[in-house]
Amino acid sequence: MDSRGLSRMAAVAANTFRETVRERVLYNLVFFAILMTLSGLLLGELSIRQDEKIIKDIGLAAMDIFGTLIAIFIGVGLVNKEIDRRSLYPLLAKPLGRTEFFLGKFAGLGLTLLVNLAVMTAGVYTALLLARRGWGGLLILKGVYAIYLSLLLVVALALFFSTLTSSAMAAVGTVAMVVAGRFSDVVHNMREVLPAAPGWFVSAVYYLLPNFRTFDFKDRVAYGDPLPAGVLGLVTLYGVLYIGALLAGGLLAFRRRDLS
Amino acid sequence: MAMSEAPAVSITGLRKTFPVGFLHRRRREAICGLDLRVERGEIFGYLGPNGSGKTTTLKLLMGLLHADAGSAAILGVDWRARSWRFRIGYQPENPYLYDYLTAREYLDYVGRLFGIGKAERRRRAGELLERVGMAYAADWPMRRYSKGMLQRVGLAQALVNEPELLFLDEPMSGLDPSGRRMVRDLILELKRDGGTVFFSTHILSDAESLCDRVALLRAGKVAEVGALSDILRVDVSHLEVLASGLTEEAVARLPETVTGRHRVGDRWRLEAGGTLAEVVRAIEQSGGRVLAVSPVRQSLEEVFFREITAEEQKAWIPGD
Numbered sequence: 085m086d087s088r089g090l091s092r093m094a095a096v097a098a099n100t101f102r103e104t105v106r107e108r109v110l111y112n113l114v115f116f117a118i119l120m121t122l123s124g125l126l127l128g129e130l131s132i133r134q135d136e137k138i139i140k141d142i143g144l145a146a147m148d149i150f151g152t153l154i155a156i157f158i159g160v161g162l163v164n165k166e167i168d169r170r171s172l173y174p175l176l177a178k179p180l181g182r183t184e185f186f187l188g189k190f191a192g193l194g195l196t197l198l199v200n201l202a203v204m205t206a207g208v209y210t211a212l213l214l215a216r217r218g219w220g221g222l223l224i225l226k227g228v229y230a231i232y233l234s235l236l237l238v239v240a241l242a243l244f245f246s247t248l249t250s251s252a253m254a255a256v257g258t259v260a261m262v263v264a265g266r267f268s269d270v271v272h273n274m275r276e277v278l279p280a281a282p283g284w285f286v287s288a289v290y291y292l293l294p295n296f297r298t299f300d301f302k303d304r305v306a307y308g309d310p311l312p313a314g315v316l317g318l319v320t321l322y323g324v325l326y327i328g329a330l331l332a333g334g335l336l337a338f339r340r341r342d343l344s
Numbered sequence: 345m346a347m348s349e350a351p352a353v354s355i356t357g358l359r360k361t362f363p364v365g366f367l368h369r370r371r372r373e374a375i376c377g378l379d380l381r382v383e384r385g386e387i388f389g390y391l392g393p394n395g396s397g398k399t400t401t402l403k404l405l406m407g408l409l410h411a412d413a414g415s416a417a418i419l420g421v422d423w424r425a426r427s428w429r430f431r432i433g434y435q436p437e438n439p440y441l442y443d444y445l446t447a448r449e450y451l452d453y454v455g456r457l458f459g460i461g462k463a464e465r466r467r468r469a470g471e472l473l474e475r476v477g478m479a480y481a482a483d484w485p486m487r488r489y490s491k492g493m494l495q496r497v498g499l500a501q502a503l504v505n506e507p508e509l510l511f512l513d514e515p516m517s518g519l520d521p522s523g524r525r526m527v528r529d530l531i532l533e534l535k536r537d538g539g540t541v542f543f544s545t546h547i548l549s550d551a552e553s554l555c556d557r558v559a560l561l562r563a564g565k566v567a568e569v570g571a572l573s574d575i576l577r578v579d580v581s582h583l584e585v586l587a588s589g590l591t592e593e594a595v596a597r598l599p600e601t602v603t604g605r606h607r608v609g610d611r612w613r614l615e616a617g618g619t620l621a622e623v624v625r626a627i628e629q630s631g632g633r634v635l636a637v638s639p640v641r642q643s644l645e646e647v648f649f650r651e652i653t654a655e656e657q658k659a660w661i662p663g664d
Contacts, residue, residue: 170438171442174502177429181426342408344409
């Protein structure tokens with residue numbers, strides 16, 4: 085993709101971001117603000133070390149849950165809604181390639197999630213300062229970064245499924261993958277419950293499912309355990325490869341699709 | 345200059361089938377080996393009843409659908425290339441435009457896809473919205489627009505890049521009389537500036553008043569194509585005469601060349617073959633007076649209905 089292609093992709097991404105803002109997707113931040121304020125008020129009653137942990141716990145869990153919901157339910161409609169409503173037709177007749185459009189939509193929702201996380205992160209830091217627990221350190225940012233990678237993976241999953249089926253079915257498929265990926269250790273230990281399950285099958289399912297536990301550092305952040313750069317590097321590599329494979333698969337299906 | 349001599353649109357052996365049935369095991373042929381050539385600088389009408397393949401053809405050309413076979417060149421460039429897309433405009437049928445954007449924002453977005461600079465985008469958006477009569481609502485969110493207003497913005501987006509060739513799918517659909525007139529004026533203006541317009545329509549009178557050439561599409565095939573003067577019978581088929589002072593008996597005695605006799609108040613509207621002199625003489629000899637004479641040509645509508653089957657006629661919605 086040349087610079088003009090990148091510029092068209094950026095235009096699609098900017099429009100997608102604007103759509104999510106105008107469709108009030110970022111209103112979830114209001115709930116987050118209420119949650120953090122209530123937590124702050126209630127935590128005054130707790131012991132000194134507990135309040136810091138709980139603020140981080142609640143903050144990161146809320147980022148994860150709100151972000152995942154946005155990624156799934158906006159993600160499955162990113163491309164399908166444009167096809168169903170035919171808003172895509174005039175655009176694809178212009179010098180906008182399907183690849184640019186598809187990746188632009190992904191980048192647009194990625195930007196929305198980034199802004200969402202940034203505001204929520206600022207909220208967590210503010211809550212920590214208000215609780216007089218210091219500024220919280222860079223460890224929180226590392227945990228948020230891993231959450232962001234997992235959210236991009238959810239968007240890629242949603243986009244992938246939406247190119248194969250309807251938005252409703254894509255949502256079901258994405259939710260199933262996200263839930264299964266969060267309980268990947270259960271899959272790994274499947275043979276303890278189902279001894280008849282072939283080993284190769286269990287391994288295949290375990291390695292094919294996106295392992296969302298890989299991105300989960302909430303406990304380490306809450307307890308202040310360090311997160312070495314090497315660990316984050318491996319998580320990044322895993323995320324990028326998985327996201328890349330899903331986007332490539334989704335793109336292949338989207339490019340072949342008849343828009344009728 | 346081979347490029348400038350190439351036709352605006354050239355389609356060869358285009359085929360498209362769609363899967364049908366619950367298991368998609370059968371396929372219905374929507375476009376069956378279509379060949380078509382649209383010359384530069386002409387207004388070309390693409391006519392056909394519902395389901396004849398007009399929109400499918402346009403979608404194939406725009407790359408929204410993948411053809412089973414065939415090829416096309418647009419402005420002399422292979423349709424798989426991207427370069428011609430900088431030089432054309434396309435308005436789909438009943439366009440849905442982003443309802444969370446204003447028309448001005450939408451045109452700005454479209455302009456970015458062409459790589460047009462910010463100041464120029466702003467200028468063109470203002471100018472186009474003025475041109476399609478939407479300046480007053482330029483900053484309203486499009487969710488407040490009526491179907492006709494969306495149609496006008498849909499036309500504006502097709503003109504953002506100042507195209508040499510404009511593809512319009514049912515451009516008059518949903519428009520009020522002033523909107524239809526605006527579209528007609530725009531099409532004629534584009535032709536005056538040397539542009540080419542390829543438009544599909546249900547409204548035969550629009551095609552008759554605008555098109556240099558038309559193609560009549562029937563079940564995915566071109567049934568007839570050519571200049572309107574070639575397709576329409578040039579000779580006058582009959583005369584329509586308005587006469588007064590005739591009694592019922594006198595009208596009954598008129599010669600057999602008078603094939604239609606309709607009373608309109610105290611006057612008679614007569615459809616007559618033969619020469620004008622013969623008709624006038626017959627009326628005057630019967631004590632009548634000729635008030636008006638109109639030569640009647642075969643209309644495009646008549647040609648169209650001659651070409652399509654009775655079953656297809658049922659699907660036809662004149663003036664839709």
